[in-house]
Amino acid sequence: MNELKTKYDVIVAGAGIAGISAAVKAAREGVSVLLIEHYGFVGGMSTAGMVSPFMKHSVNGETLVRGVFEDIEIEMRNRNGMIDNGFYASAFRAASFNLLKNADCNLLLHSEILKVNRIGNTIDSLTVLINGIEYVIRANVFIDTTGDAQLLYLGNFPFAKGDEKTGKLQALTLFFRMINIDIKVVTEYAKANKDNFFDWMEYNFDFKKIISIAGYFKQVKKAISEGRLQEDVQYIFFTTLPESGEGSFNTSNILGVDASTSYNLTQAELLGRKQVEQVVKLLQSEIPGFENSILLETAVQVGVRETRRAIGDYIVTGDDIKSGHKFDDAVARAVYGIDIHGQKDEESRMEHLPEGQYYEIPVRALIVKEAENLLVAGRCISSTREGHSALRIQPTSSATGEACGALAALSVKQNKPVRKINYCDLQNLISHNLKKKA
Numbered sequence: 001m002n003e004l005k006t007k008y009d010v011i012v013a014g015a016g017i018a019g020i021s022a023a024v025k026a027a028r029e030g031v032s033v034l035l036i037e038h039y040g041f042v043g044g045m046s047t048a049g050m051v052s053p054f055m056k057h058s059v060n061g062e063t064l065v066r067g068v069f070e071d072i073e074i075e076m077r078n079r080n081g082m083i084d085n086g087f088y089a090s091a092f093r094a095a096s097f098n099l100l101k102n103a104d105c106n107l108l109l110h111s112e113i114l115k116v117n118r119i120g121n122t123i124d125s126l127t128v129l130i131n132g133i134e135y136v137i138r139a140n141v142f143i144d145t146t147g148d149a150q151l152l153y154l155g156n157f158p159f160a161k162g163d164e165k166t167g168k169l170q171a172l173t174l175f176f177r178m179i180n181i182d183i184k185v186v187t188e189y190a191k192a193n194k195d196n197f198f199d200w201m202e203y204n205f206d207f208k209k210i211i212s213i214a215g216y217f218k219q220v221k222k223a224i225s226e227g228r229l230q231e232d233v234q235y236i237f238f239t240t241l242p243e244s245g246e247g248s249f250n251t252s253n254i255l256g257v258d259a260s261t262s263y264n265l266t267q268a269e270l271l272g273r274k275q276v277e278q279v280v281k282l283l284q285s286e287i288p289g290f291e292n293s294i295l296l297e298t299a300v301q302v303g304v305r306e307t308r309r310a311i312g313d314y315i316v317t318g319d320d321i322k323s324g325h326k327f328d329d330a331v332a333r334a335v336y337g338i339d340i341h342g343q344k345d346e347e348s349r350m351e352h353l354p355e356g357q358y359y360e361i362p363v364r365a366l367i368v369k370e371a372e373n374l375l376v377a378g379r380c381i382s383s384t385r386e387g388h389s390a391l392r393i394q395p396t397s398s399a400t401g402e403a404c405g406a407l408a409a410l411s412v413k414q415n416k417p418v419r420k421i422n423y424c425d426l427q428n429l430i431s432h433n434l435k436k437k438a
């Protein structure tokens with residue numbers, strides 16, 4: 001990681017799992033890369049948001065996402081920071097920093113992208129705020145992995161936001177982690193009170209794997225009726241972590257917030273913290289197995305599922321997901337279905353694909369319409385709201401990030417615009433078994 005230059009081959013904006021995967025891939029292909037991040041660490045939702053575990057990404061026993069994603073997994077397991085598909089934010093940070101360093105990727109932390117400077121439909125440079133001073137940094141190809149499609153917004157490129165009819169955005173969640181939970185007692189209580197939990201819960205608990213507990217409907221309802229719990233919290237959901245007795249809670253439910261502005265996010269942070277305090281009190285005082293539990297930490301920031309998404313050369317739809325659409329120019333594969341965490345007056349939806357089915361993502365969904373040198377990955381991907389709700393998960397974000405990194409590197413090395421790159425060349429660079437179809 002060298003000193004800051006004024007020009008790179010590729011700039012990746014935002015160091016969540018998509019940005020890390022893009023930057024590592026491009027750098028491994030031998031082009032110069034600058035990865036710019038607002039926080040003092042990398043990982044985005046996977047670390048600042050403390051989101052765990054990785055959602056399903058295999059079909060018929062075959063892993064669909066390989067490459068940088070698998071390398072992150074291996075690095076985390078080597079640090080005892082991952083069990084089954086769950087992991088610690090600290091392990092994710094350490095693993096990612098190591099991969100970025102080994103790939104010789106340049107990193108600029110504690111920096112905020114302020115402006116996107118265009119010459120026609122080509123991005124010439126970004127203006128970045130570093131220590132209160134504005135720097136202009138140029139590149140040939142730009143990748144927007146800010147989660148919020150900040151480069152599109154600042155550069156006035158086309159994007160969409162929220163439900164096509166209602167404008168609603170998915171609920172937000174502030175993650176937290178507790179220790180000293182007696183998991184045996186928790187599971188025995190769940191087995192004996194199945195009507196108090198979701199009907200999808202499985203009760204063949206294997207303590208070497210992640211255990212998911214979701215429900216406590218009766219206690220939640222009572223606490224709400226007595227004014228001890230904010231009414232938007234609908235249930236308590238947590239998964240266990242590598243260390244026994246630890247749980248990662250995906251429980252708070254923050255509604256009515258458009259998280260694309262700092263002011264709104266501030267309201268969400270305050271509400272999220274209030275909900276966490278209330279849930280922890282409820283767990284410690286009323287839920288078997290939590291008598292000696294301790295709140296270890298809350299996430300650095302509230303978890304944001306949905307803000308802006310790109311409008312690209314192709315828009316992935318809910319039908320593409322549900323029908324298992326395959327594309328000649330596929331650059332990633334996934335199995336996760338439509339998953340919308342409902343807003344006020346909106347039902348939540350979880351629609352799994354039939355067992356054994358998967359879908360593909362075409363490279364055109366990563367190329368921003370009306371832009372010559374701007375790619376998107378992760379949460380910014382070009383999709384309808386339904387499509388987005390499936391594509392936003394971490395393994396798919398990594399796969400689309402890696403594809404952008406490979407495409408950007410090819411564009412630089414072949415000295416051709418991103419749209420002129422032969423998709424077979426691109427597929428040859430990607431390690432997700434895409435060529436198997438041929």
Ligand SMILES: Cc1cc2nc3c(=O)[nH]c(=O)nc-3n(C[C@H](O)[C@H](O)[C@H](O)COP(=O)(O)OP(=O)(O)OC[C@H]3O[C@@H](n4cnc5c(N)ncnc54)[C@H](O)[C@@H]3O)c2cc1C
Nearest residue numbers: 014016017018038044045055113146147303304378379394
């Ligand atoms: C509550 C919640 C639960 C979830 N549960 C799961 C789950 O169980 N399993 C799963 O696989 N997925 C889950 N997801 C989805 C998944 O975590 C995210 O969609 C995914 O991690 C997004 O990755 P990303 O790289 O696209 O964006 P992000 O992780 O959001 O990264 C974007 C990065 O860009 C940076 N950035 C933004 N703007 C700027 C700027 N102007 N200048 C500099 N830097 C900037 C941010 O600081 C951040 O680091 C969940 C998400 C949420 C919110």
